[in-house]
Amino acid sequence: MAFQVDPVSPLEGETLKLNCRYKSNRRWNKDVSFYRNGKKIHSMRFTGRGSSYSIKVNGTEDSGRYSCKIGGSESRNVNVLVRERFAKPVLRVEPTAEVFEGLPVTLTCTVRAARPSVHLHYSFYRDSAALEAVPGHGSMYTINAAAANVAGNYACEAINTVYSLRKRSNSIHISIKQAFAVPVLIMRPEGQLFDGQRVKLVCWVEANPSQASLQYSFYRNGILLQAPSDHSDYISESARPTDSGTYHCEVTNGKVWKRSNQLYLSIKRSKNSIRLMFELLSMFWL
Incomplete structure (x- = not known):
């Protein structure tokens, strides 16, 4: 036999x-x-x-x-002895699996194949949902600017369509750290403002763990008042009623932009201003 x-x-x-x-x-x-x-x-x-x-x-x-x-x-x-056509893929994350928002992150699916002729396709997943990869990038997937909504558990899959083989890597958790806190717009002094009064707006950022250099911009009614600069305050030495409006500030480190709360400033005429106006009108009508 x-x-x-x-x-x-x-x-x-x-x-x-x-x-x-x-x-x-x-x-x-x-x-x-x-x-x-x-x-x-x-x-x-x-x-x-x-x-x-x-x-x-x-x-x-x-x-x-x-x-x-x-x-x-x-x-x-x-x-x-059945040999692996290709090994279980290994997912690498660069520069690190814990990055500051705004920075790029690259995922690479590394696979050891039994022969150079083994042709593979790759898929990437976040929390088990397939990600749309950029055509032609093959074994790499790039997050151009990390944000809070891209945090999750990532894995990659190597696929050999000829023999219907699929193998998935272990997952890696990617966490996104806040580069700096959402700014808060503060007015000094607080309370009612009058014509001719000095007003200071401060764009306050509580935390900046990335220690990046920050730039500040100020807006009134959506119109830019102060172009991006390293000054976190905006000062009007002698406010006028025409300065009344809705204010906000924006902060950026060059990669991330964050907008503050809105403050409505109402600047009233002072009693002296009103009296002077009536005196001028009286002189005009005499």
Whole structure:
């Protein structure tokens, strides 16, 4: 009785051919069974001197001792070692898995293949949802500017479409640190403001863990009052009623922009101003 396996060292996805032959010239009408590690994997009717069975090996778990039986006769064992067509991918994150908002993050899916000719496609996932990769970037996925909404658990998948093989990496958690706090616009002094009074607006940032240089801008009714500068305050030495309006400030480190709350400033005419206005009107009508 002869038993042959071809090939004995296949790659994942390849077909394994098992051939069980009986050396006698007698024609049998019995079952032939094929085994892996002593467990039956297939049976068929043996009607001639030989029977063949082909199986696709899906992974290294298909490695083992293969044999066949015809009636009460059993073949020798043939050791089959299934090799990985490509290894489980490894996901790398650069520069680090914990980055400040606004900075770029690059994910690279690294795979060790059995042969240079193994062609792979790649997919990337965040919290198990597929991400749309940039065409032509292959094993890389880039987040151009990290923001709070991109934090999550990332993984990549290597795919060989020819043999329908897919392998996914372990996940890596990417967390996004706040570069600086949301600014708060403060008015000095607080309370009612009058014509001619000195007014100071302060764009206050509580925390700047990235220690980046910050630039401040001030707006009234959406119109820019002070172009970006390193001055965190805006001062009107002698406010006028025409300066009344809705104010806010914006802060940037060159990569991230954050907007403050809004403050409405109402600047009233002082009693002296009103009295002077009436005196001028009286002189005009005399």
